[in-house]
Amino acid sequence: MIAISTLSPTSITKESTGNMSKKVIWITGASSGIGEASAYKFVSEGYQVILSARNKEALERVKTSSSNPENCKVLPLDLMDQVSFPVKTAEAIAAFGHIDMVLHNGGISQRSLIKDTPMEVDRKLMEVNFFGTVGLTKAILPHFIQRKSGQFGVISSLVGKFGSPYRSSYAAAKHALHGFFESLRLEHFEENIAVTMICPGFIKTDVSKNALTADGTPLNEMDKAQENGMSAEECAKEIFKALEKKKEEVYIGGKETFGIYLKRFVPTIFTKILRKSEVR
């Protein structure tokens, strides 16, 4: 620790102005896929980034691979571990002195039919995707309220806007995020707290490999849709733009994003299309 008396007024000013001028984002699920690509994008745009996920080694790899490792802090976090959130949040704030944005990206998908899926798998999907995100939001919210500034980027999904076979509780959790964060946006508008709901379509990541099957184990297979999907880097660019512009809601991906408009304007036709689709 440096004694205050050893710091000249100039060094204090420089240090604090430097930190103040840099925006800080906390990204969950930063160890792979969209979260990893977003971490690289935000670092390259001059942000200071707190990297969270369960696997410390994977996060260290992301930090070292970024264009400015000094602007990254690794903070292991399990979205299932609600009890740890207050301490983790305090550590996240202490990392760079404050937090401007949280990108709620950590999540886990599903590939199992309702009739085959035991409740414990449904509960895990809700715990990670919904309650984990909500718990962390409640932990950071007082910091945003106190600063009268803050932004949540919430990675939902196109299936946060319509249902899809094999993804019942995943889709339910993502739908629930919209209800929660639309309410938060209204409750905290006057404190300058913004919410950007981000709904990706098919993005080329390991999301399907990591998706839970009926027995709670990962699918370990790459879906064709993801294989042919948009790159995580392209997706991260779109996420960055949406957050910078404080958009309320964005859809990212290829032609599958038209599903949003079909569901909105011709819902019955859309149901028929989905019934015939080969989405597993």
Ligand SMILES: NC(=O)c1ccc[n+]([C@@H]2O[C@H](COP(=O)([O-])OP(=O)(O)OC[C@H]3O[C@@H](n4cnc5c(N)ncnc54)[C@H](O)[C@@H]3O)[C@@H](O)[C@H]2O)c1
């Ligand atoms: N890839 C797609 O096609 C797609 C489409 C729509 C939405 N999404 C969403 O994008 C987000 C990122 O997924 P991805 O595609 O990069 O897949 P991914 O599997 O590569 O990334 C998921 C991330 O979440 C983390 N995570 C999972 N469980 C966690 C837990 N209990 N605690 C902390 N972290 C945990 C993983 O470690 C990983 O870093 C997810 O919320 C996913 O639902 C992805």
